[in-house]
Amino acid sequence: MCGNNMSVPLLAEAVTVSGTEKETAAVIFLHGLGDTGHGWADTLNDIRLPHVKFICPHAPKIPVTLNMRALMPAWFDLMGLSLDCQEDEAGIKKAAENIRAIIEHEARNGIPPHRIILGGFSQGGALSLYTALTCQHQLAGVVALSCWLPLHKTFPSASSGNKNIPILQCHGEMDVMIPVHFGAMTAEKLKFIVNPQMVTFKTYPGVPHSSCPQEMAAVKDFIEKYLPRI
Numbered sequence: 001m002c003g004n005n006m007s008v009p010l011l012a013e014a015v016t017v018s019g020t021e022k023e024t025a026a027v028i029f030l031h032g033l034g035d036t037g038h039g040w041a042d043t044l045n046d047i048r049l050p051h052v053k054f055i056c057p058h059a060p061k062i063p064v065t066l067n068m069r070a071l072m073p074a075w076f077d078l079m080g081l082s083l084d085c086q087e088d089e090a091g092i093k094k095a096a097e098n099i100r101a102i103i104e105h106e107a108r109n110g111i112p113p114h115r116i117i118l119g120g121f122s123q124g125g126a127l128s129l130y131t132a133l134t135c136q137h138q139l140a141g142v143v144a145l146s147c148w149l150p151l152h153k154t155f156p157s158a159s160s161g162n163k164n165i166p167i168l169q170c171h172g173e174m175d176v177m178i179p180v181h182f183g184a185m186t187a188e189k190l191k192f193i194v195n196p197q198m199v200t201f202k203t204y205p206g207v208p209h210s211s212c213p214q215e216m217a218a219v220k221d222f223i224e225k226y227l228p229r230i
Contacts, residue, residue, distance in 0.1 A: 030124030172207030
């Protein structure tokens with residue numbers, strides 16, 4: 001066993017839901033703006049698989065322009081939520097580096113990238129998409145809930161070229177924060193970046209900017225399919 005959590009800042013405080021047998025796979029799940037890893041750990045615990053470790057890191061607290069520069073947990077700064085808003089390119093790229101550091105740490109400790117799913121909700125889902133698509137490693141898949149693709153205009157040229165990464169994208173149809181048509185546009189964009197048949201986009205009637213049991217059942221099915229017991 002090599003590697004130390006203290007050498008990966010986001011891992012030092014991360015919430016980990018351990019498997020009940022030898023862990024041969026991992027899901028790294030990133031929370032939304034203003035939340036913490038604890039916010040999703042309980043939900044993920046309900047769908048955990050015995051051989052899969054869930055890692056829920058906490059975003060650092062930074063001033064967020066969208067919320068009058070208030071200090072809150074955020075993976076990167078948000079200037080607004082419209083499609084043509086200025087984006088925090090440096091912050092997004094730095095955040096992706098920090099998530100890649102977790103992937104590298106897990107690889108050093110026996111769980112290779114092709115046995116890791118990266119996922120997240122809202123801003124965390126956005127970062128999971130960006131990180132997976134720009135990562136040199138072929139990951140097992142991406143779970144992108146109620147989110148968008150950051151720096152979408154830089155794709156497909158920004159992509160690392162891994163076209164066979166499975167992506168499950170889910171969105172509530174009553175989401176007023178990140179409207180479902182943002183999700184639909186993201187799904188169409190993704191089909192130009194990876195093989196179209198690898199992209200699944202599911203919507204849920206009556207669901208706002210949150211999750212629901214049907215969505216989590218789809219997430220569990222996705223994890224079971226792409227992180228089978230070995």
